Amino acid sequence: MNFSQKAKEHIDSCRFCWMCHHVCPVGNATGLERNTARARALGLSLVARGAVEYSEDIINNVYECTLCGGCMTDCVTGWDPVMFAKEARLGAALDGKLPEYVLKMINNLTEKGSIYGAEKNPNIPVFEDKDTLFFLGEDTRAKGCAKAAVELLQKAGVKFALLENEPNSGASMNFLVGAANETKSMMEECTKILSSYKTVICYDPYDADVILREYKEWGIDVKAEVKTFTSYVAELIENGALKIKNNGKSYTPQDSPYLARDLEETQPIRKILSACGTVNEMLLNREHTVLAGQLIMGEYMNDVIEKIASNRWSNAKNMNTKTLVTASTAEYEYLSRTKPEGMELLKIEEVVLQCL
Incomplete structure (x- = not known):
């Protein structure tokens, strides 16, 4: 070594x-x-x-x-x-x-297009648009659901593409083996697709982090304007495409480490929640946030990742949180599994839909 x-x-x-x-x-x-x-x-x-x-x-x-x-x-x-x-x-x-568990995921990615070995998700529709691509990412396509996010964009009048055969961003390979030639090749193949659009909206924070930050370190240039889903929704509210009624409800943002630390994005989720209600901050927030879920590691350390999510709920309860809000597929999955009685968990798009 x-x-x-x-x-x-x-x-x-x-x-x-x-x-x-x-x-x-x-x-x-x-x-x-x-x-x-x-x-x-x-x-x-x-x-x-x-x-x-x-x-x-x-x-x-x-x-x-x-x-x-x-x-x-x-x-x-x-x-x-x-x-x-x-x-x-x-x-x-x-x-x-x-390790064998890593080789298994890499083989799944090579053979089936996903480290999880998942087949195509029949719940994901296919839309075509020449200008804007809504990029869901591997975690969402294999383990999550973006139905509410799709509905929100449609209500805002956004015309966008959702691909049946979405390219892999290379995020999972970057996590598993880092700077390998195979990782770069996957990123370059993804770039070819992304660059055929004017705008790319990244739903998952980890894909956004890899595309906006890691690609630059590899010298990979995406011709499209790439935006995080949270920043894009904040823009839709600001320009009036989404007309929000403030319900006065208290929301606590769970900052994604990939957004808050790597991309230094902390304000969009707070702008959204402030438009919908009031913001009650989590213990350790913004760049000091604590990860609340990780799907790749859940494949080989599931009990530990569940404990991580449970610990984050303890942080939330200590701050008198009633409703915890996340923009991450992985964190939503694990926070859902460990949610205490009497507390509410929402995706950021679900909050906005409730306030239209």
């Missing part, structure tokens, strides 16, 4: 530090020291120095990270555990040491 010099520097620095110990959603869910950035860096530092083999246990530990970036947000010295975790995943792929 060969690490870049940059990764080695970050690994060596992180292995001495507890600064982000308290913010890792996986570490807080398992209570295990191994699920902290410091412990991961300790293991990888031994590999980098040739003291131990890149073993199955160390590789599994690398895949116990959600890549949510909470550790980076709390690090005042600027070290990046997400970067070296992704580089370690690529190393496992190049060394032919990927």
Whole structure:
């Protein structure tokens, strides 16, 4: 396993530090020291120095990270555990040491077009439009539902395309193996489709993050204007395409880490909720948000991801939340599974539809 010099520097620095110990959603869910950035860096530092083999246990530990970036947000010295975790995943792929559960997902993606092995979702309609594409993403097509989002765009008079054979953004491959040639090829194929439209609306925050941020790092240029679903809906309300009646209800936004941290987008969801009612903030919000669900890791660490979502509900209850609102398919799925009695969970489009 060969690490870049940059990764080695970050690994060596992180292995001495507890600064982000308290913010890792996986570490807080398992209570295990191994699920902290410091412990991961300790293991990888031994590999980098040739003291131990890149073993199955160390590789599994690398895949116990959600890549949510909470550790980076709390690090005042600027070290990046997400970067070296992704580089370690690529190393496992190049060394032919990927875990079986990862190989299974990659094979599903190659053979069936989705890491989940899902067949086509019959509940997703097909629309054609030359200018605007509504991009649902792999998680939504395999595990979620965008019926309310489609209805909302139609009520706003938006003409858009929904593709039967939507390209994969490369987000799942980016998560599983990082900067591999296969990941880049998938991104480039997706770009060809996206660039045939003037505007692309990304429904899922993780796809939006990858397309708007990661593609640039790969030197991949999408000719279309790409917008997050939340920012687009906020624009529709602002320009009067969606006429909202404020119902005075209290809503608590669950910020997606991919929107709030990676894309620095925190205001659109609050503009939407302020138009519909009032905003009651979550404990740890905006860029300091805590991940509340991860579908890819749910394929091999389901109990841990459910505990992460349950912990987030505890945060919500401590802030007297009545209605929690998310824009993420993955977070909605896991928050739904763990929702306490007496509390309400809504997607952002469901809130707006209630206020038309």
